[in-house]
Amino acid sequence: MDTTINFNDVIKNSFLNEFTFGNLSIIDVMLGLLTAFIAGGFIYFIYKMTYRGVLYSPSFNATLLVMTMITCLVIMTISTNVVLSLGMVGALSIVRFRTAIKDPFDVVFMFWAIAAGISSGAGLYFLTLFGAVVVGAVIFMLSRKKHTDTLYLLVIHYYEDGNDEVRRELQQLDYTLKSKIVRKDVVELTAELRLKIDNTAFMNRLNDIEEVRDVSLVQYNGDYAV
Structure with missing residues (x-):
């Protein structure tokens, strides 16, 4: 009697017979x-x-x-x-x-x-x-881990004539330039800031510059801002 078991027999015995739920x-x-x-x-x-x-x-x-x-x-x-x-x-x-x-x-x-x-x-x-x-x-x-600082995006629109004054104010901050767009004589500057406390007095100083049109500050998490 031939008792040889081929590969198909193994598959049938071990797998195909398991169709029942x-x-x-x-x-x-x-x-x-x-x-x-x-x-x-x-x-x-x-x-x-x-x-x-x-x-x-x-x-x-x-x-x-x-x-x-x-x-x-x-x-x-x-x-x-x-x-x-x-x-x-x-x-x-x-x-x-x-x-x-x-x-x-x-x-x-x-x-x-x-x-x-x-x-x-x-x-x-x-x-x-x-x-x-x-x-x-x-x-x-x-x-619950406390973060020592918070990331923000600072967006400033100003005329080119106020470039030196704006730069002078920014040098007092811990910032990284993200983008700078010039549309004719209007500049849009975006900078990343790290603030340890919610001290936004610098926004008033920037806004007091005559050539500055507006200043915006939004919280930033590295991917997107709202």
């Missing part, structure tokens, strides 16, 4: 979604409490909560069948996310939400909740 009880589903909801709600709370950017986005924060629960559902779905998991990976690979992330720290919260959804969907409830507490504590401590 596994079973997830209603309790497992409820526990997974509940854990994902609690972890997502905790991520929502930490993001709102620790956000230090210029523009807080409630919709992005709500997305973190929903993302956690959706990831949990995906993991529970693919855990029931190997073939289905491969198909879903292929389907998800064609998805392209075009939303720009303004604050690099937002990426941390996105990965945190995905990781919490994966662990809760895999049934690792204690790991999900304990990990959320530890990561949240680390982020909270980092957000």
Whole structure:
């Protein structure tokens, strides 16, 4: 009797026979979604409490909560069948996310939400909740760190005749020239300032210069200003 097992037999025995779906009880589903909801709600709370950017986005924060629960559902779905998991990976690979992330720290919260959804969907409830507490504590401590100075953008519009006086005032500040635009005899100067305290008396001195049309100061985080 020929007992030789070829490669196709191995594939059939170990893979193709696994088309049947596994079973997830209603309790497992409820526990997974509940854990994902609690972890997502905790991520929502930490993001709102620790956000230090210029523009807080409630919709992005709500997305973190929903993302956690959706990831949990995906993991529970693919855990029931190997073939289905491969198909879903292929389907998800064609998805392209075009939303720009303004604050690099937002990426941390996105990965945190995905990781919490994966662990809760895999049934690792204690790991999900304990990990959320530890990561949240680390982020909270980092957000409490005091910054010695704050970045601002100073925008000045003035006539070219006042160039020397404007430069003389700027030399008293810790600034970096970002741009200078000349439109006929009007100059638009943009400088990056570092201020340790909210002392803006220099704006009054600049505005008192006869050739200066207006002076604007906006908070700056390195990517964009509002």
